[in-house]
Amino acid sequence: MKPQSLLESDPIDDYLTTKPRIPFKIPEEVPSGNYGLVINGYSLAHALEGNLELELLQTACMCKGVICCRMTPLQKAQVVELVKRYKKVVTLAIGDGANDVSMIKAAHIGVGISGQEGMQAMLNSDFAFSQFCYLQRLLLVHGRWSYNRMCKFLSYFFYKNFAFTLVHFWYAFYSGFSAQTVYDTWFITFYNLVYTSLPVLGVSLFDQDVNETWSLRFPELYEPGQHNLYFNKKEFVKCLVHGIYSSLVLFFIPMGTIHNSVRTDGKEISDYQSFSTIVQTSLLCVVTMQIALETTYWTMISHIFTWGSLGFYFCILFFLYSDGLCLMFPNVFQLLGVARNTLDWPQVWLSVVLSMVLCMLPVIGYHFLKPLFWPVRVDKVIDRIHHCMSHPLPPRIRTRLKHAGSRRSAYAFSHKQGFGALITSGKTLKAKFPKKNSFPFKK
Amino acid sequence: MKRGSHDCQSRLPDNTALKQQQLPAYRLQLTATKILSGFFITGVFCLGAGVILLLSAKNIKEVEINYTEKCSDCAKLRENTANFDKECTCSIPFYLPEAMKGDVYMFYKLYGFYQNLYQYVLSRSNSQLMGIDIKDVSNCAPFKNSHNGIPIAPCGAIANSIFNDTIVLSYNLNSSMSIKVPMLRSGISWWTDKYVKFWNPGSQNLSSAFAGTAKPPSWPKPVYELDEEDPENNGFINEDFIVWMRTAAFPTFKKLYRRLSRIQHFTEGLPAGSYSFGITYNFPVTKFQGEKSVVLSTLTWSGGSSLFLGLAYTVTGALTWLAFFAMMAIHLRLKERKTLFHQE
Numbered sequence: 100m101k102p103q104s105l106l107e108s109d110p111i112d113d114y115l116t117t118k119p120r121i122p123f124k125i126p127e128e129v130p131s132g133n134y135g136l137v138i139n140g141y142s143l144a145h146a147l148e149g150n151l152e153l154e155l156l157q158t159a160c161m162c163k164g165v166i167c168c169r170m171t172p173l174q175k176a177q178v179v180e181l182v183k184r185y186k187k188v189v190t191l192a193i194g195d196g197a198n199d200v201s202m203i204k205a206a207h208i209g210v211g212i213s214g215q216e217g218m219q220a221m222l223n224s225d226f227a228f229s230q231f232c233y234l235q236r237l238l239l240v241h242g243r244w245s246y247n248r249m250c251k252f253l254s255y256f257f258y259k260n261f262a263f264t265l266v267h268f269w270y271a272f273y274s275g276f277s278a279q280t281v282y283d284t285w286f287i288t289f290y291n292l293v294y295t296s297l298p299v300l301g302v303s304l305f306d307q308d309v310n311e312t313w314s315l316r317f318p319e320l321y322e323p324g325q326h327n328l329y330f331n332k333k334e335f336v337k338c339l340v341h342g343i344y345s346s347l348v349l350f351f352i353p354m355g356t357i358h359n360s361v362r363t364d365g366k367e368i369s370d371y372q373s374f375s376t377i378v379q380t381s382l383l384c385v386v387t388m389q390i391a392l393e394t395t396y397w398t399m400i401s402h403i404f405t406w407g408s409l410g411f412y413f414c415i416l417f418f419l420y421s422d423g424l425c426l427m428f429p430n431v432f433q434l435l436g437v438a439r440n441t442l443d444w445p446q447v448w449l450s451v452v453l454s455m456v457l458c459m460l461p462v463i464g465y466h467f468l469k470p471l472f473w474p475v476r477v478d479k480v481i482d483r484i485h486h487c488m489s490h491p492l493p494p495r496i497r498t499r500l501k502h503a504g505s506r507r508s509a510y511a512f513s514h515k516q517g518f519g520a521l522i523t524s525g526k527t528l529k530a531k532f533p534k535k536n537s538f539p540f541k542k
Numbered sequence: 543m544k545r546g547s548h549d550c551q552s553r554l555p556d557n558t559a560l561k562q563q564q565l566p567a568y569r570l571q572l573t574a575t576k577i578l579s580g581f582f583i584t585g586v587f588c589l590g591a592g593v594i595l596l597l598s599a600k601n602i603k604e605v606e607i608n609y610t611e612k613c614s615d616c617a618k619l620r621e622n623t624a625n626f627d628k629e630c631t632c633s634i635p636f637y638l639p640e641a642m643k644g645d646v647y648m649f650y651k652l653y654g655f656y657q658n659l660y661q662y663v664l665s666r667s668n669s670q671l672m673g674i675d676i677k678d679v680s681n682c683a684p685f686k687n688s689h690n691g692i693p694i695a696p697c698g699a700i701a702n703s704i705f706n707d708t709i710v711l712s713y714n715l716n717s718s719m720s721i722k723v724p725m726l727r728s729g730i731s732w733w734t735d736k737y738v739k740f741w742n743p744g745s746q747n748l749s750s751a752f753a754g755t756a757k758p759p760s761w762p763k764p765v766y767e768l769d770e771e772d773p774e775n776n777g778f779i780n781e782d783f784i785v786w787m788r789t790a791a792f793p794t795f796k797k798l799y800r801r802l803s804r805i806q807h808f809t810e811g812l813p814a815g816s817y818s819f820g821i822t823y824n825f826p827v828t829k830f831q832g833e834k835s836v837v838l839s840t841l842t843w844s845g846g847s848s849l850f851l852g853l854a855y856t857v858t859g860a861l862t863w864l865a866f867f868a869m870m871a872i873h874l875r876l877k878e879r880k881t882l883f884h885q886e
Contacts, residue, residue: 244563273792277660305565355850358792363843365647365798366732367788371658374791398565422738429668430681436734446845449591453854456584456862464865467577471876485571 125153125185130161140170147177156181175202183207189325193234194220210234240311243321250329251393252303254338259295259386261342262349266378269350281350283372283434285419286379294383294412298390301404307396309484319480328475341462345385348457353377356450363444372434373441376416380442381454383412388459574873581866588859595844595852602847603642606651608835609634609821616823623826626762635818642812644840645804648725650705651796654832657700657789665699666787671778673741676755688756695755696765696778696787702758704786708822709799709836713807714815723808723817725800727775731784740784742777752777796837811840 136159138146146155159165167178175192179202183190192202195212197219203209204223211224212231221227226237270281280287314320323329357369357377367373387409394401416438418424425435441447470478555561611617613632619625656662665685669678679686682697694702711723744751748766757764768780775781785797802808819836827834839847 274658274660275656275793277656277658279658279660279663305563305567307563307567311563352854354792355848355854358848358850359651359794359796360846360848361647361649361796361798361841362845363841365645365801365841366730367785367797368845369791369795370788371663371791372788392570395570397568397570400565401567422734426672426738429672429674433668435739436732440732440734444845445843446851449595449844449851449855453588453851453858456588456858460581460584460862460865463572463577463580464869466572467574467869468872471872 123185124187125157125160128157128161134162136162136165137168138165139168140174143167143170143174143178147174147181152181153185156185160186172198172201175199176205178202179205191238193231195231196220210237235315236311239318239321240314243314243324244307246324247308247329248303248306250334251306252299253330254334255299255302255390255393257335257338258342258345258389260291261339262345262386263290263382265343265346266350266382269346273354281375281378283375283379283419285432286375289415293415294408295386295390297404297408298387298394298401301398301401302390302394305396305398305401306394309481313484313488317480317484320477323475323477328477344461345458348454349378349381349385352454352457353381353450356446360446366440368441368444368447372437376434376437376441377447377450379416380447381451383409384451384455385458388455389462392459392462578866578870578873581862581869585859585862585866588855588862590859592852592855592857592859595855596849597852598842598844599847599849599852602840602842603640604837604839604847605636605638606835606837607634607636607819608833609819609823610827610833610835613821613823617826617828620823620826621829630823631821632823633818633820635816637816638812638814641810641814642838642840644811646802646812647798647839647841648709648711648800648802649796649837649839650707650709650799651794651835651837652705652827652832653794653834654830655790655795655827656793657795658791658793662699663789666701667697668739671696671740671787673743673778676743676752685758688759690756692754692756694758695752696758696783700787700789701783702760704761704783705797706762706824707834708824710820711800711838712818712820713812714817715807720818721807723812724803724805726803727769727772727800728781730798730801731781731788735784735788736779736781740778740787742779746773748773748777799836812838 146152167174170178175194175198179190179192182188183205189208190206191208191210192199192206193210193212194200194203195214196216199211199220200223203211203220208226209224211220211222211227213221213227213229228237266281267278270279282290309317309320353374357374360369362368387405391405394405419432420434420436420438422435425432470482559565609632612634613630616630616632619628619630665682667678667680667682669675676695677693679693679697682694682699685694685698685702687693711725712720713723714720742748742751749764752764752766765780765783766777768777768783769775778784782799785799790797802812804811807813821836825834844851
C-alpha cells in the first residue's frame, strides 16, 4: 500500500471531505506486491457503508484478485455498482442462479449460465451459454473480433462519407457557390445504399485479424479493446483528415485532366456530365480499394461483395445512361450516352488510376511505418503470430487434453486434516508439458 | 434435476462453416517485401506513363487569341442590349511560324462563364429537345414563355445564352490574295447527342413543325433557321446548338467550333504563313468580366495540350520512388538492429 494514502493530499480524502458535484473517478495506483482480498458478506455490509466504500474499492483495485463470499444478491449488485460508479471501466458479471440476477443487471455486460439453477440468470442477461469456461471464448475470441470489426466499420464509414461529401466543398469554388452537386442525383441515392454497403457489411460479419486458436493462445491481443485503441477521438480525426485528403485528390485530379482538354477527336470531354462520371468512378474505385485493404480475412463472400459491388456500379451506370431509359423519362434521366462517350478514352482511365495511386499509397505507407515508429504492445504480439504462422512448428506429441471444463484439481478431504501441504505443492495437478519424470497423481 | 435437453440443443447454432465462422479464406498480410515491391512497381509505372504523356503533349501545337477587347469597340457596343441589331465585325491577323500538321480543330474559349451554376443547369427541357413534346417548358424557368405567353422553343437559360459569334479563318496565299480556309460544321458533337438525345419534332417542314412556339428572347433568328443550307444541321439537331447545350463543368472552357476540312491547300493541315480571323462579334462577355478567345489546335491520343496529367504522373512516380528508397532504408536499418539485438 502506498504510504501517501494516509496524507492529506490523497485524492480520495479530498473527495470525501469536499464532496464536489462532478463525478469522481478513482485514480489508478500500482501496488508494490501481489495481494489478494477475501471478504465475506457480513464484513461487506460494513465495508459498503458511507465513506468506507471508497477505501474498499481502492484496496480491492490494488489486489490481483478479490473473493467476496456469502453475499446477498443485493450486495453482489452493490459491489458491481461501486466499481461502475467510481472507475472508468467496463464491468462484466457472470452468474448462473437467481441470486445473481441483480448483479447481472447491474453490470455493463451480464452473462448468464443456463444450467442447474434454472433460467433466471439466462433470461436477464445479455449473453447466455451453458458453461463458465465459455466466457474465455466470449471475451477473447468473439468479443475481440466484434470490437475490431466495429472499429473498422466505423472508421471506414466515416471516411467514405467524408471523401464523398467534401468534393462538393471544393467544387463550390468553381461553380459560383451555387450548391451544384458534383455527382448525378442517382449516384447520390445509390452510393450508400447499393454501391458501398455490401463490402463493409462483409467486413463487419466475417473479418478476423487472427483466427480463434491464436486469439486464445495470446490473450494480450485483448488489450486494444480495453484501452479503446482502435476507435477514439484521435482515430476519428485521422478518418477526417484522410477523407479531406481523398476528396482533394478525387476532385483536383479529374479537374486537371479535363480542364481545358478535349477528346482525341476534338469533341467535348470537359462537360459537367463527363466530369461527374469521372469523379464518381474514381471515388468508387478508391473506396473499394480502401475496403479491400482493410479486409484481412478474404472469404468467397467478401470477394463477391467487394468486386461485385464495383461491377454492379458499372452495370447500373450503363443502365441509367442508356438510350431506352433516358428516352422514356427524359427529364428524370438526363445523362444519355455519357458513360459510353466518356469511359472510352485513355486519359479518363489514366486519371482514375492516378487518383487510386495517390489515395492508396499514403495509407499503405502509413500502415508500414506506424508499427516501426510508434509501436504498440499488441503489434509485437501480432508480429510473433505472423512469424509463427509462416514458420509452423512441427506438431508436438501431446496427450489429448480433456475438455477444460471437466479438468479438476484434486480435492482436499474435508473430514481429515493433513492434506493441505500435499495439495498446495502442486504435485496433484496435471502437468502442462509432459515431463518424463512426473506423472499425474490420480485420486 | 434434468432439464429438457431438447431445449438446450435447439439453441445450438448450426455446425456449418458459415455459422461457426470457419469459412475457407485467404488472409491478407501486407509484408514488407510486398509493400516495397508494390511501391517500386507503381513508381516505375507512374514515371513511365508520365514521361509518355509529357512527350505526347509536347507535340501539340496550339494558337490562342483573346479577342475580347481586340475587336475595336464591339465589346462596348455589346454591353448595351439596345444595340443588338447593329452588326459589329473585325479582322484579327496572326502569323503561324510552323505548319500545323494533321487534323486542326478550331475552338472558342470562354473565361468566367459559369455554365455549371445550379439554376442554369436545371433550366432546360429534355423532352422538348428530344422532339417528344415541343410545348413542355415546365423546367425552363425563367425562359418558359415569351411575353405573349407562347412557349419558347428551345426553352431555358442554357439555350437562350447560346454563343453566337461567327468566326471565319482566312489564309493569305500571297500578299494580295486571301482564301477562306474550308471548315466543317459537322462532326463536332457526340454521336449520341446528335442522333438520340436531340431530335426535331414531327415533319420535314421545320417551320410548320415549330408552329405555336416562339424563339428565345436573345436569339436573332428562330431555331429552324439555324442552318438553312443543311437540313441535317437545322432545328434542334444543329451541332453548334448541341455543343452549347452540353454544359461545361468549369467556368473556363473551350468548345469545338469547326474542324479543318483537309482539301485544296490544306491536305496536310495548316501550312505556315499569315492568317486572319474574321469575327462577327455578338456575344457580350465584358458585362460579367468574362473573356473569350479563339483557339486553333492539333490533338494527340491523350487529348489536348494540357500538361497536367503528364506532370502529375511524373511527380507521383518520383515521390513514390523517393518513398520506396526511404522505406527500404528504414526497413533495412531496423532489420539490422533487430538481428544485432538478437545476437547480443
